[in-house]
Amino acid sequence: MEPRIIKAIVSPDGSIQRNTPTSVRRVMSSDTAATMKDIFKGVVVSGTGKKAAVDGYWTAGKTGTAWKAREDGPGYTRNYRSSFAGMFPADxxxxxxxxxxxxPKKDGFYGGDVAAPAFSALMKRLVNQPGGPIDTVPRRDSDVPRYLAHLKESGTRFDPDEALYGLNIQDAVGIINNAENQVLQIHDLEYRGHVPDKPAGIIEPARRLPRVLGLSIREAMRRLEPHGIEPVVVGSGIVVRQIPEAGKSVKPGSTCLIECRPYASMALSPDGKTVD
Known part of the structure; x- marks a missing residue:
């Protein structure tokens, strides 16, 4: 891919113009790539990367475990840097x-023990994120994310409680049946191979955008994350402006521009406005 310096341009009105990557050349033949992919699938199926697996999907990747290089001279320390590089879904x-x-301080130091489980957890989260980057449907119905399904019966709407997002179909159906005394079976649902902007048969509840003024970038991202809001960060330091404003009704998957300034260059008044 052609190197890029600017990822996106954010206008004063909050609109975002993203720069798409440009392909320059192929680094290996398609046959070689297919062979390597099969090898890396084997790492997860029967090798050191078993803990990177995600139910219902093929995962491919490679573990890594290495001593860290010394900073004060040649040679290595006895401290480890552990890793897992993967692609998902593998096919x-x-x-x-x-x-x-x-x-790493817990669960050992091998990449397969500490980094591979983190990869698996991340992929599971992306799979169960409505409107997320994973469009591929799992190999088994019981692993189909709940937002990929709706009732087959014409005119019947399947309204999910937002608290159930992230559950697979089988678990969600069980909770609904227990709570509402319904008899809803997995075969009553039909599955889609991708997630449109407005999934048919599903009402995704709007949410109030939380206030992040005065927070650090990490704190602001942590506050936006449970609402499914993608932050677009401009600057560094603490948040001095957010677009849309706090309290606005937004859909999960929406973006929020958070403009930041360094701590030393500004101060905040009690109402969250900057004082230069």
Missing amino acids: NPEVVALIVIDE
Whole structure:
């Protein structure tokens, strides 16, 4: 891919113009790529990357475990840097991710023990994210994310409680039946191979955009994440402006521009406005 310096341009009105990557050349033949993909699938199926597996999908990747290089001279320390690089789903990759754990403190130090489980957890979260990057439907119905299904019966609407997002079909149906005394079976649902902008048969509840003024970037992202809001960060430091404003009704998957300034260059008044 052609190197890029600018990822996106954010206008004063909050609109975003993204720069798409440009392909320059193929680095290996399609036959070689297919062979390598099969090898990396084997790493997860029967090798050191078993803990990177995700039920219902093929996962491919490679574990890594290495001593860290010394900073004060030649040679290596006895501190580890562990990793897992993977593609998901393996047959039709939609996400490529590298998980690196610097000096792991729990569950050992091998990449397959500390980094591979983090990759699996991340992919499961993306699979169960409405409007997320994973369009591929799992190999088994019981693993189909709940937002990929709706009732076959014409005119019947399947209204999910937002608290059930992230559950697979089988678990969600069981909870609905217990709570509402219904008899709803998995075969009553039909599945879609992708997620349109407005999924048929599903009402996705709007949410109030939380206030993030005065927070650090990490705190602001942590506050937006449970609402399914994607932050677009401009600057560094603490948040001095957000677009849309706090309290606005937004859909999960929407973006929120958060403009930041360094701590030393500004101050905040009690109402959250900047004082230069």
